[in-house]
Amino acid sequence: MKVMVLGAGALGGYFGARLQEAGHDVAYVARGEHLAAMQADGLRVESPLGDIRLPRVHAVADPREAGPADLVLFMVKTYDAEAAARSLKPVMRPETLVITAQNGVSAQPILAEAVGRSAVLPGAVYMPADIRAPGVIRHSAAFHRIVFGPWEAEAMPGARDIRTAFTSAGLDAQVSEDIWALLWQKFVMMAANSAITTLTRLDIGPIRETPETLDLLRRLVDETFQVARATHPSVGEDAAAKALDFLLREAPPTMHASMLDDLRRGKRLELPWLSGEVVRRGRALGIDTPAHEVVVGALMPYAQGNPAA
Ligand SMILES: NC(=O)C1=CN([C@@H]2O[C@H](COP(=O)(O)OP(=O)(O)OC[C@H]3O[C@@H](n4cnc5c(N)ncnc54)[C@H](OP(=O)(O)O)[C@@H]3O)[C@@H](O)[C@H]2O)C=CC1
Ligand SMILES: CC(C)(CO)C(=O)C(=O)O
Incomplete structure (x- = not known):
């Protein structure tokens, strides 16, 4: 399979490397020091599920240099989605399918606007990773799950073939028939997780061991749950319980949201599409979201990067 990773950072680098190791033809679209390091020395992945060393990778700055692909992994941050989607449009072919990974529910429509809904397989990724150094991806838990599904029914056979390619590469991949319910379910967990850890x-x-902070976490989950249920009725009644089960029991104690890594590095934050999205949608629906409002107020000075830099 010919794969293009558009945004070959933490997630894109990880999935691209696993697929390349399994024999697929992968092109990595990246930029800056990370691109230069990949072009000079290849790509490394450090993972409890097995390290990967790829001394040579096809790393480029623009999708046009990568050429057309059967599968695109669209793995830029939400704030880069519009520009990346625009750059993808000229290399799309009728058979190309594009999997998304962004947290939240905003990036997928931006991509669909550029390439058409029938090409988009919205996806949710469950694994913590970051770029430890240029050319080096660090995966920090013993799970690497991706779930995606067709926005429009005709993409279902393609989605199943991609799942086979992923599982043959050792990845934990599933196809969902109601991907939007799953994206909202992840959003209930993730809006709270990104808010409280950042x-x-x-x-x-330590958050779940501190009663007052745990109480705040529960309120953040509940507010997003109210917004999710009002927006997407097929989100289950148990969505808040499932989100809490993940955060309080399944997640390793060392887990934190990728947004905290971004804050620590002085990078832009996805805050407007996480807590910000809950507040915006809550206002439109007449649902109070006071906990997320405080998070937005406290973190907004960091949303464009370190305000002290
Ligand atoms: N990391 C994680 O653990 C998880 C992340 N997610 C979600 O997945 C998405 C991707 O996250 P993550 O992998 O951490 O992000 P990263 O910032 O690690 O990777 C994105 C990469 O894409 C590059 N990039 C952005 N736009 C372009 C472009 N137009 N052309 C070429 N390169 C580009 C960025 O460069 P630069 O650094 O210069 O901006 C960066 O290197 C996010 O929306 C996040 O919410 C979901 C689950 C887990
Ligand atoms: C918390 C985690 C790793 C869960 O998959 C995540 O989605 C993120 O940090 O962006």
């Missing part, structure tokens, strides 16, 4: 600058372990 606000406190802590991993989830």
Whole structure:
């Protein structure tokens, strides 16, 4: 399979490397020091599920240099989605399918606007990773799950073939028939997770051991749950319980949201599409979201990068 990773950072680098190791033809679209390091020395992945060393990778700055692909992994941050989607449009072919990974529910429509809904397989990724150094991806838990599904039914056979390619590469991949319910379910967990770990600058372990902070986490989950249920009725009644189950029991104590990594590095934050999205949608629906409002107020000075830099 010919694969293009558009945004070959933490997730894109990880999935691209696993697929290349399994024999697929992968092109990595990246930029800056990370692109230069990949072009000079290849790509490394450090993972509890097995390290990967790829001394040579096809790393480029623009999708046009990568050429057309059967599968595009669209793995830029939400704030880069519009420009990346525009750059993808000229290399799309009728058979190309594009999997998304962005947290939240905003990036997928931006991509669909550029390439058409029938080409988009919205996806949710469950694994913590970051770029440890240029050319080096660090995966920091023993799970790497991706779930995607067709926005429009005709893409279902293509989605199943892609799942086979992923599982043959050792990845934990599933196809969902109601991907939007799943994206909202992840959003219920993730809006709270990104808010609480970034606000406190802590991993989830100490947060769940502190009763007052745990109470705040529960309120963040509940507010997003109210918004999710009002927006997407097929989100289950148990969505808040499932989100809490992940955060309080399944997640390793060292887990934190990728937004905290971004804050620590002085990078832009996806805050407007996480807590910001909950507040915006809550207002439109007449649902109070006071906990997320505080998070937005406290973190917004960091949303464009370190305000002290
Ligand atoms: N990391 C994680 O653990 C998880 C992340 N997610 C979600 O997945 C998405 C991707 O996250 P993540 O992998 O951490 O992000 P990263 O910032 O690690 O990777 C994105 C990469 O794409 C590059 N990039 C952005 N736009 C372009 C472009 N137009 N052309 C070429 N390169 C480009 C960025 O460069 P630059 O650095 O210069 O901006 C960056 O290197 C996010 O929306 C996040 O919410 C979901 C689950 C887990
Ligand atoms: C918390 C995690 C790793 C869960 O997959 C995530 O989605 C993120 O940090 O962006």
